[in-house]
Amino acid sequence: MSNFSFPDFDDLPVVKGQPKGCLWGFLDVDGQKDQLGALRLLTKEVVQKAKDEIQTGTHVQLDWPLHNIEFPGFGRIPLQHTVKDLAEEGFVAFDDVISFNTQTSSQWDSLKHFGSQKTGVYYNGWTHGQLKSSNNLGIHKMCDRGGIVGRGILVDWLSWWEHENPGIEPPSAISCHKIPVSELEATLAYQGTETRQGNILIVRSGFVRWHNNAKADIRALGTKTQHYIIGPENSEETVRWLYSKHFAAVAGDIMGFEAWPYPDNCCLHEWLLVQWGTPIGELWDLRLWLKSARHVTGGRSS
Template sequence: MSNFSFPEFDDLPVVKGQPKGCLWGIFDVDGQKDQLGTLRLLTKEVVQKAKDEIRTGTHVQLDWPLHNIEFPGFGRIPLQHTVKDLAEEGFVAFDDVISFNTQTSSQWDSLKHFGSQKTAVYYNGWTHDQLKTSNDLGIHKICDRGGIVGRGILVDWLSWWEHKNPGIEPPSAISCHKIPVSELEATLAYQGTETRQGDILIVRSGFVRWHNNAKADIRALGTEKQHYMIGLENNDETVRWLYSKHFSAVAGDTMGFEAWPYPEDCCLHEWLLVQWGTPIGELWDLEALAEECKAHNRWSFFLASAPLRVVGGCASPPNAIAIL
């Protein structure tokens, strides 16, 4: 099947205890509770069609160096990397020992990462207590299905904004600047990019560029000592727009994809991860990709991503490559 048929947002069946718009049960197969969510939109037919995006062979990796973010917040530890000399073992060789929090650099959030903050439930009804002792919803479920492969689209909001506002400093990447649906649509129109069911949406807002250019004390102030981040506007219009597009996954170059902190009445993490089972990519390095897209005058590409196969993992570096 190349396309799923979805009801309109307001016509979705009611799921007890959940807000209107919940997709729990939609992707269940043979009575088994689904653990993949909207990744099921990446059917063989969708992936096969995505190969047509490969036209020049140009390819860009989208993972930021693991030592970024240099000064992580929320009590998370930065990368710890030790090189072990194997001379003592009789070899002319080296090994690596690496320890890091998967939220401190480029990542996919698995469906196990974030639950409903009020009800302590996760996608398809798993509870917080259940997931304490279960591998369900872990990142390995993505690996078991063969990773994430399909058509990616870059919504280069930052370039659009700078084109529309020449000579003006763009909104701060470390402010709670909310990018509205109207500007996402304007960016798509400016690029001439059309969306399809199953696309992997990637939004460039300028956070990685800010971090790359800022001095260390400013980076520390912006990422460790305060938690305000640019991102998609957290409101009903954005929720309905995302639903109407039926993306398989979403990603961006900012810390939370959505503007942070989120308002009490709308958290996109809860809609994407909890209600729909849509993986969220964060802190992706989109700088080289943005330049290649401009050079090719095309913002769609073939995307392949192979997360780390950590059973029960909450997140993973994306190991993502865009091929134009």
């Protein structure tokens, strides 16, 4: 199968206790509750077609070094890294010993990471209690299927905004600045980037650049003391836009994916992870991708 055939948002069947737009059960296979969610859109045909984007064979790292978030928020522990000298064991060698919270640097949110804050359920109806005592929906499910490989599209909103507003400081990365769908679409048009079902959406809002340039006290303010973050707007319009695109996964360069804090009536984390089973990548360092893309004739954002 190349593409899945999805109902229009308004034609989706009602799932008891869930908002209109829930996809539970749609991706179940042979009567077994699905645990991969939108990653099932990464069919062999979709992945094979992604190779057509390759022009130079250049590859870059998108992970941000683990030590960057010195002041984690939400009670999370910072990186603890020690080097063990194995000379005492009779070897000329060293080991690394590392302890950290995976949410404090580049990572994927699995479908087990975040549930509905109002109903206490996760993707496809698992309850908090059920997941606490099982390995269902864990991130190992993504690994077992062979990881996440496909056509990634970069929506470089920050560069678009600076192009449209020369000489003006962009919105603060540690404000709850909401990026509307109209600006995501404008960025795609500016880049000449088209979206396809099964793409991996990656939005650059500017958080990593801000953090890399900020002084320690300001970094602490932005990551631990307060929790205001720039990002795509939490709105019905964004929900419908994301659904219409049928991305296999989404990611960005911020803590989370959407503007934070979210309003009571809409949280993209819940729509993506809970309602559709769409993994979220966070705190990706996109600088090398941008640098590499600008050296290709015409630029490349996929």
